Amino acid sequence: MTRASLLFTPPFILACIVLFSVLNGLPGFLGSLVGGVLAMAASLSTLGMMKISAGQDPSFVMLIALGGYAAKVILLFLALTLLKGVTALHPLSLGITMIVAILVAAAVEFASFRKTRMPTIIPAGE
Helix, strand or coil: CHHHHHHHHHHHHHHHHHHHHHHHHHHHHHHHHHHHHHHHHHHHHHHHHHHHHCCCCHHHHHHHHHHHHHHHHHHHHHHHHHHCCCCCCCHHHHHHHHHHHHHHHHHHHHHHHHHCCCCCCCCCCC
């Protein structure tokens, strides 16, 4: 999933960077670049949490999943709040690039997960 995410998401981020550079100049470039970096960091942190919790007790997996999600949302909120007043960044370029990158990464991760073979044990009926 990590390989697929790193293979397919950056071209979409690059397309957003080019598009917003043409439309909004340097602020569009910087906004889109920062949005792409934040989105990739968020996506890769999710995959890192999955790797850490693999093979653990289900309650620990839920703790990592929910706690990691909450921490990621708080960190993204703080980052975006700190970037709110930066005039060198075009906010719409940043936001749209983040949305595109996160959705592409989620779709790629989902498609990769569906191709994964997992052993399943079906108990015999009594």
